[in-house]
Amino acid sequence: MSETELLLRELFKSLPVQRLFFDFRLDSLSTFNAGGPADVLFLPESNQEIQTAVGICQKNEIPVQVLGRGSNILISDRGIRGLTIYLGRNFTKISQAGNIIKAQSGASLAALNAMAAKSNLSGLEFCTGIPGSVGGAILMNASSYDGETKNVVFSSRYLSAEGEIKTLSLNEHQFGYRTSVYNNLPSVILEAEYKLKPGKRLEIYGKIQEFQIKRRNSQPIDKQSAGSAFKRPPGNYASKLIADAGLKGYRAGNAGVSAKHAGFIINYGGATASEINKVFEYVHNVVRDKFDVNLEPEVKWIGEWSEEEIQWKSS
Numbered sequence: 001m002s003e004t005e006l007l008l009r010e011l012f013k014s015l016p017v018q019r020l021f022f023d024f025r026l027d028s029l030s031t032f033n034a035g036g037p038a039d040v041l042f043l044p045e046s047n048q049e050i051q052t053a054v055g056i057c058q059k060n061e062i063p064v065q066v067l068g069r070g071s072n073i074l075i076s077d078r079g080i081r082g083l084t085i086y087l088g089r090n091f092t093k094i095s096q097a098g099n100i101i102k103a104q105s106g107a108s109l110a111a112l113n114a115m116a117a118k119s120n121l122s123g124l125e126f127c128t129g130i131p132g133s134v135g136g137a138i139l140m141n142a143s144s145y146d147g148e149t150k151n152v153v154f155s156s157r158y159l160s161a162e163g164e165i166k167t168l169s170l171n172e173h174q175f176g177y178r179t180s181v182y183n184n185l186p187s188v189i190l191e192a193e194y195k196l197k198p199g200k201r202l203e204i205y206g207k208i209q210e211f212q213i214k215r216r217n218s219q220p221i222d223k224q225s226a227g228s229a230f231k232r233p234p235g236n237y238a239s240k241l242i243a244d245a246g247l248k249g250y251r252a253g254n255a256g257v258s259a260k261h262a263g264f265i266i267n268y269g270g271a272t273a274s275e276i277n278k279v280f281e282y283v284h285n286v287v288r289d290k291f292d293v294n295l296e297p298e299v300k301w302i303g304e305w306s307e308e309e310i311q312w313k314s315s
């Protein structure tokens, strides 16, 4: 019996079968709309289910990959071995009490933002147009315009590598530019609490509208991408360097650099993850050769990539 069949058999015994999938193509669960299959995909509903699934994998030494809403990842065409836990579907409950909003980690930032606005709470407007989840935003310290995740989150809970549920207070998150302690902590972020400020409804909705328009005018939001491809290098902007290198609108088959915003790498339809990776590599190398700047990807490479394919990231 293969490792996958063994894993499935164990998982089927303990978890709801209607939310377990075998050899499931993941392209539709990533905003790049590319990538191969998960050996096993699970859509959990509760902390308990996640704990059980991770426990089974640990016992059998099977790798676990967590996905939020897939808006900051490039999944290999060969897919993901072992168990993939996708949180953006069934792990999305949000509740509000006073100026505190509590959310399961798969909840969308859009739903969070909408709940806050409806309750006249301010602080989450910056999330407008970021298509990620609570967990992904905490791991990346997602930010935009006038706000940052670290300014509104005050605690989060996670499942540790030892299988325990633990809580982090604000300072323990070690938030930085596109990073937090979770980047180096093998864990599943389970839920978070946000502390917001009472605000004026017209001002909150006004800001949301302003940010929507700004995004629409400056970013290719109608195209498949993972947002900003590269992090901002010190004292510069990735998009400026890419444009100055003459790569705005560069295209290789069905993938390329947006002609609207040079910071975005786009799947124009049908591009494989490998083709998208090649565009990243080309852009990285041209900018390095022209300006002696090594752009660091903001996007995360997930699944089975070979050393050769992603060697450029460390060159």
Ligand SMILES: Cc1cc2nc3c(=O)[nH]c(=O)nc-3n(C[C@H](O)[C@H](O)[C@H](O)COP(=O)(O)OP(=O)(O)OC[C@H]3O[C@@H](n4cnc5c(N)ncnc54)[C@H](O)[C@@H]3O)c2cc1C
Pocket: 031, 065, 066, 067, 068, 069, 070, 071, 072, 073, 087, 105, 106, 129, 130, 131, 132, 133, 134, 135, 136, 137, 138, 139, 140, 141, 142, 143, 144, 182, 187, 188, 189, 190, 221, 225, 226, 227, 228, 300
């Ligand atoms: C059009 C567009 C615009 C964007 N604009 C912005 C922007 O303005 N600002 C910004 O910061 N980002 C932006 N992004 C990027 C992205 O939306 C954010 O980084 C978002 O926070 C990622 O969340 P996610 O749930 O999609 O994470 P995923 O892409 O699913 O995962 C990202 C990483 O987090 C890990 N992860 C996710 N959830 C968990 C969890 N619960 N526990 C443990 N690990 C987890 C994954 O393993 C992976 O390593 C944009 C993306 C797009 C497509």
